[in-house]
Amino acid sequence: MSVIIYAENWDGKFKKLTFELASYGAKVAEMLGTSLVAVSIGKVEESELKKLGKYGVQKVVTTDHELLRHLDSKAYTSLIARVAQKEGAKVIVMASNNAGKSIAPRLSVKLKAALGSGVNKLPLTTEPFVVSKKVFSGNAFAHLLLNTEVKIITLMQNSFDLAENAVEPVIENFSVELDGAEVKTVVKDVQKHEGKILLTDAEIVISGGRGMKSADNWQPILELAELLNAATACSRPVSDEGWRPHEEHTGQTGKIIAPNLYFAIGISGATQHLAGVSSSKYIVAINSDKSAPIFEAAQYGIVGDAMKVLPKLVEAVKEIKTK
């Protein structure tokens, strides 16, 4: 019996999200009185795999195959299912990100295991097994009963604190025989946004809305983001206007994020926008309209002209950074 996490890597490296999953998995394993196993797919050095031990992973099952260097949801599902069966997995945990969302549902069908997706905290109870998740785009939380022997959870990013629990993990190689017929997805081209902080990974996000009035006014937002090591985002009208790229759109139909700190600048705070950012730990709103709904979601607010306020914030951040 075990709890399994899928430890995704990015160019052979894990990131904070992976360790959040490990910390979460370790706690679920403790609740069930069992051990924690991680599955890694792709080329990851042993020294990197061992980092999972710091967060309570007792065993790492690692597999590499040149056909598995890009995500093929069917092939990945089949592989994780085999490891889950071999390890007697009772609960399988993945991230609620692109990879997790494309593997977990397939795995649910393959193993006939109930899936709780976008879970935001530890299971409320394990007998029966009930998890909590956001529904109606953040307007409510639901308690979802997972009614099968094996359960699958996808965990929201930045919803579980890292918890160190150092053990020396066993590393086990799992070899797979694959031919081209089993891997159907052929990647023709990859375009990466080099050197940018990923919006979904960022601890601080600086976001601008229609109140910024023009694409030409973005400079202070970019400068503030740079100073705070933050990612930049925008509201839907801004990406629709082409002032900022679509990848930056946060909101119900764009990216759903949960940073520690979210700056909403010139954003009125429509329901659809809040749906994408309401899990932020702190929201700062800067808006010239004091009745804008964003102030109901924010903990800190400035009623004023963003173009006048932003330079002052940039100066204030420069000051604390030089101290």
Added chain:
Amino acid sequence: MNVLVCISNVPDTTTKVKFTDNNTRLDTAGIQWVINPWDELSLTRALELKDDASTGVKQVSVAHVGPVSSEPTIRKALAIGADNAFRVNVEPADAYQVAAALAEVVKAGQFDIILCGIESSDYNGSNVGSMLAEFLDLPSVSAISNLKVEGGQAVITREIDGGKEVVVVPSPFVGIVQKGIAKEPRIAAMRGIMMARSKPITVLEAPAAEALSSFVAYEPPQPRAACKFIDPENAAQLIEMLQNEAKVI
């Protein structure tokens, strides 16, 4: 080439959701039901492909899982331009059961591209499309932001963490579609609404697939503390509070 678009009906995204029966059930009184926004974009893209003769897309069908009361949603999709529709006659209980029901539609027709929205705006599961693919043992590609058909083959742009990939997969496949796939959802014109009345809706009975999960309770989000306002003339104070009070910078 035939395209099947799976559509779900959801409360209008501006709905103030309320619960009933001691917070165990959604209160559906007064709710306006609409096509799930991502499904609507999938349908729009499918129709754009059909409009372009070079793609070879000849027919766009829609599939929906739900009781007869959800037929207005299907009629709306037909009015927007879908050629025909399938409805699996069962009250949706969870994603597993819905995907199993949709698999029956795929088996009943000849579809080369099956499109699903990346999530529904009600239960935010992101599950049905990938589950459907696994039921059918088909390839699936998630987070699609662009879909073209060139020389009889689908050419897909999918979003990955920190970038994009252009991929191809053999048909049939399930495409799980996100923002970017189409600019604005297509709107039904009067002529489309008239024509939709005579377009066929095939009703299928549900397969024997039980739900694996169920919602047992709902809770409203915790109210946040009231906003602390800072004088715009003294904006530096905000940075001081974020550093020393909230401790987030």
